[in-house]
Structures are given as C-alpha cells and as structure tokens.
Amino acid sequence: xxxxxxxxxxxxxxxxxxxxxxxxxxxxxxxxxxxxxxxxxxxxxxxxxxxxxxxxxxxxxxxxxxxxxxxxxxxxxxxxxxxxxxxxxxxxxxxxxxxxxxxxxxxxxxxxxxxxxxxxxxxxxxxxxxxxxxxxxxxxxxxxxxxxxxxxxxxxxxxxxxxxxxxxxxxxxxxxxxxxxxxxxxxxxxxxxxxxxxxxxx
Amino acid sequence: xxxxxxxxxxxxxxxxxxxxxxxxxxxxxxxxxxxxxxxxxxxxxxxxxxxxxxxxxxxxxxxxxxxxxxxxxxxxxxxxxxxxxxxxxxxxxxxxxxxxxxxxxxxxxxxxxxxxxxxxxxxxxxxxxxxxxxxxxxxxxxxxxxxxxxxxxxxxxxxxxxxxxxxxxxxxxxxxxxxxxxxxxxxxxxxxxxxxxxxxxxxxxxxxxxxxxxxxxxxxxxxxxxxxxxxxxxxxxxxxxxxxxxxxxxxxxxxxxxxxxxxxxxxxxxxxxxxxxxxxxxxxxxxxxxxxxxxxxxxxxxxxxxxxxxxxxxxxxxxxxxxxxxxxxxxxxxxxxxxxxxxxxxxxxxxxxxxxxxxxxxxxxxxxxxxxxxxxxxxxxxxxxxxxxxxxxxxxxxxxxxxxxxxxxxxxxxxxxxxxxxxxxxxxxxxxxxxxxxxxxxxxxxxxxxxxxxxxxx
Numbered sequence: 001x002x003x004x005x006x007x008x009x010x011x012x013x014x015x016x017x018x019x020x021x022x023x024x025x026x027x028x029x030x031x032x033x034x035x036x037x038x039x040x041x042x043x044x045x046x047x048x049x050x051x052x053x054x055x056x057x058x059x060x061x062x063x064x065x066x067x068x069x070x071x072x073x074x075x076x077x078x079x080x081x082x083x084x085x086x087x088x089x090x091x092x093x094x095x096x097x098x099x100x101x102x103x104x105x106x107x108x109x110x111x112x113x114x115x116x117x118x119x120x121x122x123x124x125x126x127x128x129x130x131x132x133x134x135x136x137x138x139x140x141x142x143x144x145x146x147x148x149x150x151x152x153x154x155x156x157x158x159x160x161x162x163x164x165x166x167x168x169x170x171x172x173x174x175x176x177x178x179x180x181x182x183x184x185x186x187x188x189x190x191x192x193x194x195x196x197x198x199x200x201x202x
Numbered sequence: 203x204x205x206x207x208x209x210x211x212x213x214x215x216x217x218x219x220x221x222x223x224x225x226x227x228x229x230x231x232x233x234x235x236x237x238x239x240x241x242x243x244x245x246x247x248x249x250x251x252x253x254x255x256x257x258x259x260x261x262x263x264x265x266x267x268x269x270x271x272x273x274x275x276x277x278x279x280x281x282x283x284x285x286x287x288x289x290x291x292x293x294x295x296x297x298x299x300x301x302x303x304x305x306x307x308x309x310x311x312x313x314x315x316x317x318x319x320x321x322x323x324x325x326x327x328x329x330x331x332x333x334x335x336x337x338x339x340x341x342x343x344x345x346x347x348x349x350x351x352x353x354x355x356x357x358x359x360x361x362x363x364x365x366x367x368x369x370x371x372x373x374x375x376x377x378x379x380x381x382x383x384x385x386x387x388x389x390x391x392x393x394x395x396x397x398x399x400x401x402x403x404x405x406x407x408x409x410x411x412x413x414x415x416x417x418x419x420x421x422x423x424x425x426x427x428x429x430x431x432x433x434x435x436x437x438x439x440x441x442x443x444x445x446x447x448x449x450x451x452x453x454x455x456x457x458x459x460x461x462x463x464x465x466x467x468x469x470x471x472x473x474x475x476x477x478x479x480x481x482x483x484x485x486x487x488x489x490x491x492x493x494x495x496x497x498x499x500x501x502x503x504x505x506x507x508x509x510x511x512x513x514x515x516x517x518x519x520x521x522x523x524x525x526x527x528x529x530x531x532x533x534x535x536x537x538x539x540x541x542x543x544x545x546x547x548x549x550x551x552x553x554x555x556x557x558x559x560x561x562x563x564x565x566x567x568x569x570x571x572x573x574x575x576x577x578x579x580x581x582x583x584x585x586x587x588x589x590x591x592x593x594x595x596x597x598x599x600x601x602x603x604x605x606x607x608x609x610x611x612x613x614x615x616x617x618x619x620x621x622x623x624x625x626x627x628x629x630x631x632x633x634x635x636x637x638x639x640x641x642x643x644x645x646x647x648x649x650x651x652x653x654x655x656x657x658x659x660x
Contacts, residue, residue: 048633051637078643089604092586092588142605142606
C-alpha cells in the first residue's frame with residue numbers, strides 16, 4: 001500500500017516545451033506586464049510534478065539577457081533557504097576562496113577586487129523594494145568574474161517569495177560591460193523598469 | 203575534637219583506598235566485569251577511495267592484508283559522505299558523546315595517541331592537523347601510535363570500550379612528504395619499485411631525490427611546478443590550489459599530463475600499499491584473541507579522492523562519486539558478513555554505531571536494522587556549498603550547480619563514472635530529485651548545533 005501510494009504520488013505529468021512566444025505572453029499568467037517588445041524568448045520550459053517550475057530566458061536588442069525561474073508551491077522556510085543559499089553562493093564567488101583547510105589558500109590568494117562586486121542595492125522592482133546583488137560576469141555570463149579578461153558582463157540577481165501563491169521568483173540579468181564605467185546599478189534600472197506587476201511583492 | 207582530627211592511620215587508609223580504586227574497579231563493578239557486550243573499534247582513514255581496496259575492486263591487488271581481514275565483514279558498496287570533507291569524527295563524537303557512552307557503560311578513549319584523531323573541535327582541526335601530518339615522518343608516527351593503541355586496548359577489558367580513530371594516512375599523498383627507508387622500499391610491490399626506479403633517472407620531473415638510505419617523495423616541489431606556484435605566497439596553499447578547477451584545466455593541457463597523473467595515482471597507491479600492513483595490525487587487534495572474540499570493528503573512511511575524473515584533483519570541490527564515496531566495512535566476531543548495496547552516509551552510520559553501543563544492534567539483526575535505517579534520498583554538497591546533489595536508491599544521482607545553473611543526472615548503475623548526463627532524456631527523474639532538494643535544503647545558520655558540527659566544510 002505504501003509503495004502504491006508512493007507511486008501514485010509520483011504519477012507526475014511532465015511537460016517540457018520550448019516555444020518562441022513573446023515574453024508578455026509567457027508572463028501573463030503571473031500578472032507581470034512587460035512594457036517592451038524588444039525581448040526575444042530563447043527558452044520557455046515548464047516542468048510539472050508535485051511542484052511546477054517555469055524557466056524563461058530572453059534576450060534584448062542590446063545583448064542583455066534575463067533568466068527567470070518561477071517555482072511553486074514552495075513552503076516559506078524552504079523558499080527562504082533556497083533564496084538565501086543562492087545569494088550566499090553568488091556572494092562567495094567574489095570572496096577569498098574557502099577550503100576546509102583554512103588559513104592557507106584564503107590568505108594566499110585573497111578576495112576579488114571590489115570593483116568587480118558584489119554590490120548590494122535596494123531597487124524598485126515589480127511594485128516593491130528588492131535587494132539586488134550585482135557583480136561582474138564571465139563571457140559565459142556566469143557570476144564571479146574577478147579579472148579584466150574575464151569581466152565581460154555586468155550581472156544581477158534578485159529573488160523574492162510570494163507567500164499567497166507560495167511562489168519563488170529568481171531573476172538573473174546580464175548585460176555587456178563595455179562602457180568602461182564602474183559596475184554600478186544604473187544599467188539595471190532601465191531593464192527592471194520594463195517589468196510591472198499589479199501585486200506588490202514583499 | 204577527636205572527630206575533627208582523625209588519626210593519621212585513617213587518612214593514610216583513605217588515601218590508599220582512593221589510590222587503589224582503579225585497580226579494585228573490576229571487583230566492585232561486577233556487572234561490568236561480566237559484561238559480554240562487544241567492544242567497538244572504529245578505524246577511519248582520511249581520503250581513502252573504496253576502489254583502492256581489493257575487497258571493493260578485485261583488480262586492485264595492493265591491499266592483501268585488509269582484503270584478508272574483510273572476509274566475514276559486511277561491505278557497504280554505497281557509502282557516501284554528506285560533504286567531500288565530511289569526517290565521521292564530528293558526527294560520531296557529537297552523536298556518541300561521552301554521556302551516551304557513559305549511560306551505556308562504555309569506556310571511551312579520551313586520550314589521543316599521537317597520530318590518531320579523536321574529537322577535535324572544528325575550529326581547531328586545521329591547526330591540529332598541520333602540526334603533525336604535514337611535516338613529520340608519517341610512518342614512524344603511526345607505528346608509535348599503534349603501539350600506544352595496543353597498550354590502550356589491552357588495558358581496558360573490564361568494560362566494553364568504544365574507540366574511534368581517524369587516520370590521516372592517505373591524505374593528499376602527492377604532496378605530503380613521506381620518508382621511506384630501504385626496508386620500506388623493499389616492502390613495495392615490484393610494480394611500485396619499477397615505477398620509482400623509472401623516475402630515478404629523471405629527478406627533476408618529479409623531484410624524487412635519492413639520498414643513500416632515503417627516498418624522499420617531496421611532492422610539494424613537484425606540485426609547485428605543475429600548478430605554476432612560482433611565487434612564495436602559494437607555499438602554504440597547496441591544498442586549495444590542487445583542487446582549483448582552473449589550474450587543473452591548465453595542467454590537463456600540458457604535454458606531460460598523462461604521465462603526471464599516472465605518477466600522482468601511483469603515489470596514492472603506493473601509500474595504500476604501505477598502509478595495508480599497518481592497518482591490518484590494528485584491524486586484527488594485534489593478534490589478541492580475547493579482544494578478537496568480542497570486538498566489532500568498523501573500517502571506514504571520510505570521503506574519497508579525485509584523480510581528475512571530472513577535471514579536479516583532491517577533494518572538497520565537487521560532489522562526484524570519486525569525492526563522496528568512501529569504504530565502509532563492519533565486522534562482527536564470527537559472522538559471515540555480506541555485501542550491502544543500500545546507500546548510507548555518515549549520519550546513518552552514526553545511528554548504527556549508537557545502536558551497537560545501546561545493544562539494540564548485534565550480529566544477528568544487523569542486516570534488518572540497517573534496512574530499517576534506509577533512506578531513499580540522500581543529500582550531499584561540496585564544501586563551497588555551491589554544488590548540491592541528491593542520490594536516490596543507489597541508482598540515480600542529480601547534481602545542481604548553483605553558480606552555473608547547470609544540472610546533471612546520472613544513472614549510477616549503468617554509468618558509475620557519471621559520464622552521460624541524462625537531464626534531457628530523463629526530465630521526470632531529474633525534476634523529482636530537484637523537488638526533493640528544494641524541500642530539504644537548509645540554511646547553515648538554521649541548523650542545530652549537532653548538524654552544524656557534522657558539517658565541517660563551512
């Protein structure tokens with residue numbers, strides 16, 4: 001009986017689809033509107049089981065890229081742990097490397113120069129104030145670039161939890177870093193301003 | 203007045219009684235004297251890969267004495283660490299703490315013979331380690347330690363004893379200097395001698411120096427060359443640099459990479475070969491038949507060691523099997539043993555050990571009790587906590603990289619080397635394991651003290 005219930009509980013429907021719909025269409029069901037039509041959808045995947053995960057990846061005309069991950073339902077504690085751990089991991093990428101054998105490598109190599117991040121900014125996004133983590137990203141758009149030859153993109157990470165729908169949102173945004181200016185957050189404001197949400201997220 | 207100043211003879215008598223109490227102990231603690239519960243000896247070896255023990259890998263012929271001992275042991279083929287630096291010490295001592303042992307009338311060795319690890323608080327572990335195993339002559343050190351252990355074993359027969367030892371013997375053998383005498387050299391297999399001979403003619407390549415009576419495997423210098431550690435600031439940082447994926451990738455591109463890697467592995471195997479005899483002395487309890495009849499021995503490790511299978515050398519960096527998997531053998535006196543495929547980790551092993559101490563687990567019910575502790579899902583992570591994994595029923599393994607967002611899924615039965623990523627072809631299984639990970643991930647700050655202690659990576 002236990003085995004049967006277990007199997008039944010895992011009688012999940014999996015649907016993975018990739019289609020090139022406009023971003024607005026992809027986000028409509030979540031109540032998010034996009035003021036720009038400039039984003040080309042590169043990926044839109046939905047995986048369902050006991051939880052549903054939506055992965056949307058879009059690219060703008062200036063080669064900026066946005067990866068949106070939406071997971072629900074997730075209990076508040078698990079959501080908090082999920083978001084905290086992702087933030088912590090990204091922050092650690094700019095800190096001195098850590099090994100269990102402390103006191104050697106960390107002192108020897110040191111941390112990433114501060115000009116590459118991470119910057120923590122409170123920014124207005126989707127009708128709420130969100131903590132945004134900003135740092136230099138590699139040519140593959142991965143966070144943690146710490147040298148001039150690696151720092152080709154500016155990257156930003158923001159995540160939040162919507163308790164009413166038990167949904168975790170996480171956004172990874174990257175844009176070319178070619179202007180020679182400091183990392184900053186101005187570049188991001190323009191991108192974030194294109195997204196609106198009727199519902200204020202905490 | 204007379205009451206306040208007792209006679210000198212009375213004072214002497216009381217003092218004598220106190221002094222003799224430890225010798226009289228077996229007489230008044232009759233229950234303990236006739237206690238037939240088993241002693242428990244846990245021998246853990248740092249960085250020991252299961253495939254470097256013949257009992258796990260019949261092709262490996264360089265651990266004959268441990269293999270012989272393993273006859274009659276329960277051999278766990280899916281023991282995996284929660285972290286590639288996990289140390290059973292921390293989990294065990296936090297779980298099987300002194301009060302627990304005292305409650306069950308077990309004597310516990312609190313003294314630490316040199317070369318053995320008993321409980322070392324996480325904050326002190328690095329310093330304590332460095333003090334002895336980086337610099338001292340490991341072989342002599344262990345021989346002395348074993349002698350101390352033997353004395354201790356023979357001196358604690360009134361009550362059953364619990365003894366945990368963690369040996370750093372296999373730890374980073376390729377840069378931990380090992381002095382070898384001619385006698386040591388003579389004990390090596392023909393294959394090892396041949397290999398060492400081959401490099402005698404090219405000392406620069408591996409920096410093997412051959413003084414009259416000592417072969418110095420000064421691998422530190424070797425690694426400084428291989429990993430471009432030209433500046434002095436890296437002198438003390440090899441443990442981190444060895445496992446640096448970027449440096450490892452550069453090393454892989456060099457023309458001599460294949461030979462280098464072969465030598466690194468050979469150094470490890472060579473050390474295993476030497477360790478075999480030493481370990482066998484302990485596992486066979488120095489031939490003491492009385493102890494043999496009543497001692498359960500757990501021979502295990504803490505985590506594995508990678509040889510570039512997934513682009514990294516050493517341990518702590520990722521969560522592939524070569525880093526997480528460790529040997530685990532449990533031997534009861536007189537039992538037939540067997541192979542246990544069920545996946546276990548250090549936490550489960552702690553519970554088994556607790557059960558042994560409490561008398562709830564014994565040779566007769568061992569297999570059943572292990573089954574009752576089964577967990578279909580086991581979570582692990584790397585030391586940097588940016589790569590996590592869920593293992594499912596010894597068959598499926600899902601890996602999530604929080605930095606790159608890359609996910610991997612492997613079928614461990616058909617692909618034990620984790621070479622074919624099945625995320626795209628098995629999305630339902632991948633998502634099932636991802637869901638489990640979402641629901642069970644924890645923030646270190648929210649862990650209990652016990653859980654924190656068992657996670658020494660941070």
